[in-house]
Amino acid sequence: NAGVMQNPRHLVRRRGQEARLRCSPMKGHSHVYWYRQLPEEGLKFMVYLQKENIIDESGMPKERFSAEFPKEGPSILRIQQVVRGDSAAYFCASSPSRLAGTGELFFGEGSRLTVL
């Protein structure tokens, strides 16, 4: 039973380019979360998606960031016109249900974005 798969594991972009991070949830999981970890900090919630729907995007920066989870295929976190401050580890997590009361999530290994 494969875990949460994220790719690429490492991505280098120059300022102004676009970054696309992909996440395939665990089999049978239809709920996906994206978290960001800046250096020396904890993980910060960005967005929660179910298939074809964004449920909570309260942690997403208002500009340049977008996320989707289409009916078919992986969830995608897109960062347009990257800046150095976007350099971070981006973690995807999935769950089989809405998780009333426990919050237990299964995390991927993360995608490390470096902006030059």
Add this chain to the structure above:
Amino acid sequence: DQQVKQNSPSLSVQEGRISILNCDYTNSMFDYFLWYKKYPAEGPTFLISISSIKDKNEDGRFTVFLNKSAKHLSLHIVPSQPGDSAVYFCAAGGTSYGKLTFGQGTILTVHP
């Protein structure tokens, strides 16, 4: 606005002894708390959780204690093993889904 804080960046413990990791929070609306363990270049893995209506939850060598009046929780690992060396994150949730607020993490090193 750091709603969940882990004030100790690191902790060093001898194998076989107890490791105690601490976490403080400010938001009274959190109704469940979790600990995650993270190895370098890997994602966090769930360790143990506790509901706000309880004050203790135990799972093998791991016990989490919750003191709601002090807004404090702690993770006890007994006995500590070298394989426990990792970063430990405290997290809290107040929604019906997996929107969690994480602390900054504590690096635990267990010496043989």
